[in-house]
Amino acid sequence: MAQDSDLQDVSANDVNELFGAFRKELDARYDLHEKVVKISRDVTIESKRLIFLLHRIDFTAEKLENSLQQAKEKHLFILEKLKKVAVLLKDVDTFQFVRAFSAGLQEFIEATAFMFFIEKCNEVNCENICSIILSMHQVTDFLSFSDETDSSKTVRLEFPVEEYLLGIADVTGEMMRLCINSSASSLGQKDLSKSLSFKLTAYVQALHNAFSIFVHIVDVSQGLRKHFDEKLRTMTANVKKCEDVCYTLRLRGHEMPHDILKATLMEATEK
Known part of the structure; x- marks a missing residue:
């Protein structure tokens, strides 16, 4: 009987130690998750600020370079925050924490794609516009950082392709807004296919x-x-709005006085 009692005590102690180890592991995992979520929120906020900055860019040659330099500095600031996420997750399975940084990553991809277009749009036309669409490979390069503890190693923030697709899909909304807002600058332009609105539509x-x-x-x-289907419906609506702007510029640009045409384009913005 005494021996059975000793075995029960040992067994109970082992179970307590085992569950104590589980508790510590879960607490550490939860703390790590919260740290990643907080950084992701900062990334989301800063990415939105970058998008707002890009919308205010003056496309005149003498001001564009200075504006882009400010945007690139903001972009590097965001990358520093994403590097913190990559460092936090370098010793764990990153895909288990994707939902913790998903919102920030998608917003970053959207802002980066928008900046990349504005930077390169003067170098392309409607026919080769696909060459300046941000690729997943380019995003992966952005999210590869040198390891501060060992310069010969690289720390990467891994993510599934779905995150890239959802992030790049969101940029069409910003493109649509820029297309409408910049349409007035296309009035009177001889070759509309080279205008910013037509490039954005393409x-x-x-x-x-x-x-x-x-x-x-x-x-x-x-x-x-369902989320993908919703994104596709939104993209379809954005395409239609951009095409409506190009239709108005192409077919009615010579029929209507510029003041009335501008008012018509502004109506399209509000719909």
């Missing part, structure tokens, strides 16, 4: 066409599938 069309293919072949959960 960009949005190319993204929409690609996304409408990928949305049906990417293997995702049912919940994420």
Whole structure:
């Protein structure tokens, strides 16, 4: 009987120690998750500020370079925050924490794609507009950082392709707004196909066409599938608004006085 009692005490102690280890592991995991969420919130806020900055850019040659320099500095500041996430997750399975930094990552991809377009749009035309669409490979390069403890190693923030697709899909909304806001500057331009509004429309069309293919072949959960379908509907609406602007500029630009045409384009913005 005494021996059985000793065995029960040992067994109880082992169980307590085991569950104590589980508790510590779960607490550490929860703390790590909270740290990543907080940084992701900062990334989301700063990425939105970068987008607002890009919308205020003056596209005249003498002011564009200075504005882009400010945007690049803001972009580097955001990358420093994402580097903190990569360092925090370098010794764990990053994909277990994707939902913790998903919102920030998608906003970063959106802002980066928007900045990349504004930086390169004067170098392309409507025919080769696809060359300045931000690729997943480029995003991966941005999110690869040198390890401060060992300069020969690289710390990467890994993420699934779904995060890239959802982030790049959001940029069509910013493109649509810029297309409408910049349409007035296209009035009187001899070759409208070289105007900013037409390039933006070609960009949005190319993204929409690609996304409408990928949305049906990417293997995702049912919940994420609904999210993809919602993004596709939003993209379709953005394409239509951009095309309406180009239609108004192309077919009615010579029929209507510029003041009335501007008012018509502003009406399209509010719809």
